[in-house]
Amino acid sequence: MNTTKKFNYLHIVASAITIFFIALTFFVFPTAITRIIESFKDFGTSVAYYFKEIFFLDINVTPSVINKSSVDYVVPFGLPQTWEEFQTLWKAFWKLFISKQNFLDYMSAISNFIYYASRWLLLLGVPIILLLVMLFRRYISTHNNKYNKDSLPLKLHRNLTGKVYLPIVNWLATFKAFLKANSVYIKLWIFIWCFNFNLITILIEFLAFYFLFVATFYTKGIYTQVYKLFCDLSVVLNFIPLWAWLLIAYYIICIIRKKIGYATLNHYEAKNCGFINERPIVLMVCGTMGKKKTTLITDMALSQEVMLRDKAFEKILENDLKFPNFPWINLENDLKKQMSKHKIYNLSTTKQYIYSKFLKWNKRKTTKNIYDYDFNKYGLFYDDKLKIDFIWQVIETYAQLYFIYIIQCSLIISNYSIRTDNLLEDLGNFPMWNTDFFQKDSRLIDSYSRHSHIVDFDALRLGRKVIENNPQKDSFEFGVINLTEVGKERKNNLELRETKRKEETTNQKNDGFNDWLKMVRHSATVDMFPFVKVITDEQRPESWGADARDLCEIVHIKNADSFKLCMPFFTITELLYQFIFSKFEKVYHQYRFNRADNTLFMHLVKSLTAKFNHYVIGIHNTFGVCTASLQVESGTQDGELADKKYYLMSKKIYSKRFSTDCFSDFFNQKSIKSKVGICDLKEYDTEKASFEELQLQNSYFMNDLINKRNDID
């Protein structure tokens, strides 16, 4: 009941606004009506003239578009009426532009401005500033402990915002939602204002002159059209004040710079993909602590996942074109049905299913048994000039590629969690993946995010398993395997010296992991492309045994620059922010030290600085790029190091992608058992440790020294 009432009420408001805008057309912009009538007349005569010229019609038509408007506009920029006048003024302009006297006059005008500005500043500005500084110092140095007590002005302000500002904001939000739901009002308002500002007239006049021009190539009339254009634009130029134009210009700059920023991010992502594609199937990223190793391998895994899907998509089309008349949609629908029944859940079951379909068709060769494909008409073989492909081979490949493409879960299998947010857009036909990393709304990511699969190392072992009869032991076929700290899992030859291949228990020497690594591409190859990548990291290459490491390419992280913005035209905002923030920081810390109450001044300053801070942080988090300098070498470590670059982009890699302390829960479980915290640890009494204090260290070194002393004694 209430909803209906509110709905009607907002319709009345929107209608009232519409009527107001229409009224403005008659009372403020009456010339727009005259101009639209003229433009229709111009258009009509031009079109008539166009047909007269094309079909050599014998009719008397004079195109009126070449005439000036009857409306007496104030022309902006003093634009002359004729081309001759314009030429004279143009020459005079450049003559004056390079004249010394004009330049001196300009400098004199600037000097005058600086003189008057500094005079006012010195006479009025400086005393006011000094007074304000004195008052402010007194304000900031006032000491009190009124914890969280609001001052009277702040109380009044809070009341006012609560009763006036917030209801207005809420109402506007409701109204905005209403307009979004009833977009007809917005469209109508845009139309009315385009009409008022002669924008529709300009469009019709353009078409009118276009028809005349293509029929006659009447170049002399071009200047008149430019003049008329400026006359028509004078309405909007004069109606909107300068400050509003500045705001509009700023808004347009914001849009342009964001577009450039996103284009740059996509360019860097393409470069990263190129870097990953150059690497072999297994690669190892090395670098000391804090060098962004895990960040790098996570970033690579995210890009690789997208590339695997893109590759499947690309190959689907290749196979589609082999038999262009095959109804692939029937096959796709069948596959989706079998997947929902869990009859198809990996590449092998896909192949098995297609084989069963082939056997059925082979028994009874009807179009129904081959997805309604008219093979008698369109054929069963495709010749690529290398070999002959049979239709069922192509169907099998297509089905596997479609399976890789369509599965909605992440293609990443890792020993730490990675969030993926690729979106499958499906209208019931061929679905499309939205794999953009940079324009996702951070408020919505939780609603469609997926996480990487938990790696079961038994699935990566060809030999003995940790759990015999593990149901997941044969589960791995394709995907991106991401293993952080791989050396701690696999260990090197030195650490495994005591471990024997023939031991009863499963260990690194008898589990066949290295054999799996060498053979990994075999399970993942579809249509001659390996849909697999193994990405690992470790602090030093030697931490991983040579047998496995020799298969890799080693990527050393030389250094990672600080984050820089890839969005242009942000310098002034950045400078302004740094200036404001540095001032605020000083004042705020002093205020927090001296006072505990809340005042209106600090409330406003803090709110505005916080808003500015949120904006700048948002821009940095969206368009921040860190360039990592890498060195790539062969896993055998006997080749030359090649210098490469990789781009880490904040929006992609720091948007809740992974936890830098991915194993912290282990340490948390350990420390929660402790009854002692840092404050409970004993401190040294003086700057020199006593013998008793040294004994408390439980150090090998100290214990050795103590034992040696005891031996001497």
Added chain:
Amino acid sequence: MKKFRLIIKLAVILIVAFLVGYLIFTAKQVQV
């Protein structure tokens, strides 16, 4: 390096503002 880039950027902004100002000033003088 960072400061140098900043100075260059500010210098470019100032030069552009100066030139735009000069263009507008000359245009006004022509009309007078």
